[in-house]
Amino acid sequence: MAKLDFGGVEEEVITSDEFTMEQAREVLKDETIVVLGYGVQGPAQALNLKDNGLSVIVGQLEGDEYWQKAVSDGFVPGETLFPLEEAAKRGTIIMELMSDAGQVATWPKIKQCLNEGDALYFSHGFSIVYKDQTEVIPPENVDVILVAPKGSGTSVRNNFLEGQGINSSFAIHQDYTGRARQRALAIGIAIGSGYLFPTTFEKEVFSDLTGERGVLMGCLAGVMEAQYNTLRSHGHSPSEAFNETVEELTQSLIRLVDQNGMDWMFSNCSTTAQRGALDWAPKFRDAVAPVFENLYQSVASGKETQRVLEANSTPDYREKLTRELDTIKNSEMWTAGAAVRSLRPDRRGK
Ligand SMILES: NC(=O)C1=CN([C@@H]2O[C@H](COP(=O)(O)OP(=O)(O)OC[C@H]3O[C@@H](n4cnc5c(N)ncnc54)[C@H](O)[C@@H]3O)[C@@H](O)[C@H]2O)C=CC1
Numbered sequence: 023m024a025k026l027d028f029g030g031v032e033e034e035v036i037t038s039d040e041f042t043m044e045q046a047r048e049v050l051k052d053e054t055i056v057v058l059g060y061g062v063q064g065p066a067q068a069l070n071l072k073d074n075g076l077s078v079i080v081g082q083l084e085g086d087e088y089w090q091k092a093v094s095d096g097f098v099p100g101e102t103l104f105p106l107e108e109a110a111k112r113g114t115i116i117m118e119l120m121s122d123a124g125q126v127a128t129w130p131k132i133k134q135c136l137n138e139g140d141a142l143y144f145s146h147g148f149s150i151v152y153k154d155q156t157e158v159i160p161p162e163n164v165d166v167i168l169v170a171p172k173g174s175g176t177s178v179r180n181n182f183l184e185g186q187g188i189n190s191s192f193a194i195h196q197d198y199t200g201r202a203r204q205r206a207l208a209i210g211i212a213i214g215s216g217y218l219f220p221t222t223f224e225k226e227v228f229s230d231l232t233g234e235r236g237v238l239m240g241c242l243a244g245v246m247e248a249q250y251n252t253l254r255s256h257g258h259s260p261s262e263a264f265n266e267t268v269e270e271l272t273q274s275l276i277r278l279v280d281q282n283g284m285d286w287m288f289s290n291c292s293t294t295a296q297r298g299a300l301d302w303a304p305k306f307r308d309a310v311a312p313v314f315e316n317l318y319q320s321v322a323s324g325k326e327t328q329r330v331l332e333a334n335s336t337p338d339y340r341e342k343l344t345r346e347l348d349t350i351k352n353s354e355m356w357t358a359g360a361a362v363r364s365l366r367p368d369r370r371g372k
């Protein structure tokens with residue numbers, strides 16, 4: 023497995039060239055793979071596994087909208103689609119891809135379905151690491167493995183369909199069979215990872231919860247809103263404020279960061295912009311550093327997971343989340359955004 027220099031630190035990674043799909047098929051040839059949950063990651067991982075030639079069974083609460091989606095994606099009730107426990111009983115690799123709160127709610131039943139030598143698989147360290155809150159404590163006679171795609175399930179699927187991969191981390195919590203690592207790597211490659219990097223369940227969940235609350239989602243939404251509001255309060259039009267805050271980023275500058283890094287993006291902007299961005303970056307860094315520290319403490323102490331379990335375990339949790347998302351959708355900033363996006367040449371008139 024390749025050792026690579028990441029900015030002066032040597033780390034091991036496993037690419038899909040080193041651990042090929044042929045090897046993955048060989049490792050998985052006697053396994054029955056069961057995907058529990060058909061929300062965002064469930065369909066992506068199940069369909070990629072299936073398209074890679076592996077047989078996959080989906081487990082889902084019978085008859086609900088996720089069940090219907092599984093049916094419309096080609097899973098057949100009674101053959102490849104079963105209620106949760108029935109599915110879990112059939113599996114030798116049981117993939118926990120219900121929401122984290124859903125994993126907790128169903129664990130007392132799912133744990134009864136595990137047989138000696140099974141592999142219990144997660145895409146998040148949540149259930150295992152915060153066991154004081156979740157009470158998810160697997161029996162000793164199973165493997166407990168993790169592959170966490172570093173992206174939305176939507177991208178896991180779309181990248182796969184485009185012939186691209188997604189980066190994932192992998193970890194072993196428990197190796198009962200002596201095959202846990204092989205099983206984790208094989209599933210990791212088969213769900214469409216371009217490469218896999220090692221982590222632990224704890225490192226995965228601490229970094230993941232920090233990242234999504236921080237730069238990837240929470241901070242991103244917050245700083246965009248702050249800049250938009252500043253521009254608006256000084257008399258700039260919604261379209262100008264939105265273009266200068268979001269559209270220019272997503273249509274141009276972040277793509278340059280994606281291609282070749284931050285300095286590359288800077289070097290393709292005016293020297294006027296470079297001077298100002300270089301001066302202001304440390305101010306923003308220092309202003310938000312305490313918020314990030316606060317966030318990390320809140321993750322490490324279990325406060326964040328407690329909040330998630332409380333909020334997402336109520337029967338109406340999805341309606342409540344949708345209401346909050348609708349507030350963003352219907353705000354001036356994001357309705358202006360919809361109008362701005364509709365003006366892109368490829369969307370005009372559609
Ligand atoms: N959404 C994503 O793209 C990513 C998710 N993950 C992790 O993957 C796992 C799955 O996440 P998502 O796909 O976002 O899940 P989701 O939030 O879309 O989960 C929906 C699924 O959970 C089931 N579910 C929810 N509450 C339930 C309950 N009380 N009883 C039974 N089933 C219940 C639903 O029936 C449905 O199958 C989580 O551990 C998550 O942290 C990791 C990387 C990215």
Ligand SMILES: CC(=O)[C@](C)(O)C(=O)O
Nearest residue numbers: 171172173174175230234
């Ligand atoms: C997409 C992803 O990896 C996240 C943001 O961590 C998640 O959806 O939980």
Ligand SMILES: [Mg+2]
Nearest residue numbers: 171172173230
């Ligand atoms: Mg993540």
Ligand SMILES: [Mg+2]
Nearest residue numbers: 146230231234
């Ligand atoms: Mg996450």
